Amino acid sequence: MLFKNISLIIIDLAYHIFIKQILFLFDPEFAQKIIGRSLNLPFIPWKSVGYLLNVEDGKLFTPYFDFYIANPVGLAAGFDKDSDYLPATTNFGFGYITVGTVTLKKQSGNEKPRLYRLRKDSSLINSLGFPSIGIDDFIINLKKYKEYAKTTFLTISITGVSIEQIVDSYKLLNPYCDAIEINISSPNTNQLKIFHDKKQLLNLLNEVNKYKTTPIIIKLPPYLTSQINDSSHLLDEKENILTLIEQCLNSKVDGFTISNSRPIPTKRLEAGKGGITGKVLYEGTLEMVQDLRLFIGKDPVINACGGITNGSQAWDLINCGATTVQLYTSLIYSGITIPNKINKYLLKKLQHHDVNNFVDLMKND
Numbered sequence: 001m002l003f004k005n006i007s008l009i010i011i012d013l014a015y016h017i018f019i020k021q022i023l024f025l026f027d028p029e030f031a032q033k034i035i036g037r038s039l040n041l042p043f044i045p046w047k048s049v050g051y052l053l054n055v056e057d058g059k060l061f062t063p064y065f066d067f068y069i070a071n072p073v074g075l076a077a078g079f080d081k082d083s084d085y086l087p088a089t090t091n092f093g094f095g096y097i098t099v100g101t102v103t104l105k106k107q108s109g110n111e112k113p114r115l116y117r118l119r120k121d122s123s124l125i126n127s128l129g130f131p132s133i134g135i136d137d138f139i140i141n142l143k144k145y146k147e148y149a150k151t152t153f154l155t156i157s158i159t160g161v162s163i164e165q166i167v168d169s170y171k172l173l174n175p176y177c178d179a180i181e182i183n184i185s186s187p188n189t190n191q192l193k194i195f196h197d198k199k200q201l202l203n204l205l206n207e208v209n210k211y212k213t214t215p216i217i218i219k220l221p222p223y224l225t226s227q228i229n230d231s232s233h234l235l236d237e238k239e240n241i242l243t244l245i246e247q248c249l250n251s252k253v254d255g256f257t258i259s260n261s262r263p264i265p266t267k268r269l270e271a272g273k274g275g276i277t278g279k280v281l282y283e284g285t286l287e288m289v290q291d292l293r294l295f296i297g298k299d300p301v302i303n304a305c306g307g308i309t310n311g312s313q314a315w316d317l318i319n320c321g322a323t324t325v326q327l328y329t330s331l332i333y334s335g336i337t338i339p340n341k342i343n344k345y346l347l348k349k350l351q352h353h354d355v356n357n358f359v360d361l362m363k364n365d
């Protein structure tokens, strides 16, 4: 135990004093590339790192669709877009991993610059627009890393600008994962908004349902999808999203990820706008989880996503109705010990509230 704790402190210090300082000297997209390359270095003993980072305690087992996952903390879509880092990420201590978003055909995404950091807010702003190696190469990676994918619940995030594209992606990827997340919420691809229309969403889900063998998760946009200062607009936005959710429930969607990055205008990106992620999203995530759980009832899965940086937020979200929490930006700002810290905090909270385990906590909701 002492050895593990000291090792975790060393990993943390190494990240904050050394690795992050160097990475943050570079353009953020280039820094992401360096991170990606480093994660694939053959000499890093990821299994041993996993031994340090995994919080192995049956109390954290969480019912998730028809499975139990090792803990309720997941990796959000976008960190491993090409499914290329599974040997590393499956050892970060997450209960599940989301890979993608992958597009049917290879595409390069939006013009650069398309990613920057807001360090004082621990946030990122991106307008990547789905750079993707395409499904064929994505499947090659999944096959290459299939032994790793077996060890952790794997969700694949897909998208497309037509029903055919999404259905084709769903059919091709179904055999390689435990769940599929359909991203209809990226702020960086205008055509995605077609699925914010109730009828289009219904048509999409009807088609996907014909081939359904794995749970379907819909990733929704946050309430504030545009710069709105007027509260009547906000109410409209809420209502729109609740209408979409109603449609999803009628179409037997199994879960929701709420939510994606929040759109903002910015001159620093070539596209003139982007999606903000990180700390600033947390309050909105909490509000949406509360609303959604009231609205959808007990069963469908809710993955809370947006601005989660610590265990206390994760605990609050789960107690407000989230089944799991997932994160991306805090991995960049806090390093790979973040799932470990959140899970340890959750264990302490269970003990403090005299709850045996997460299965019991979920039952009591």
Ligand SMILES: Cc1cc2nc3c(=O)[nH]c(=O)nc-3n(C[C@H](O)[C@H](O)[C@H](O)COP(=O)(O)O)c2cc1C
Pocket: 076, 077, 078, 079, 081, 100, 101, 115, 124, 126, 128, 130, 157, 183, 219, 259, 260, 261, 277, 278, 279, 281, 305, 306, 307, 308, 326, 327, 328, 329, 330
């Ligand atoms: C650089 C970057 C790329 C992202 N790419 C995707 C993506 O491909 N698909 C997706 O559904 N979400 C993507 N996201 C959004 C995240 O999955 C998540 O919804 C968002 O970052 C909010 O969570 P966070 O505050 O923990 O980062 C991306 C986020 C960032 C910062």
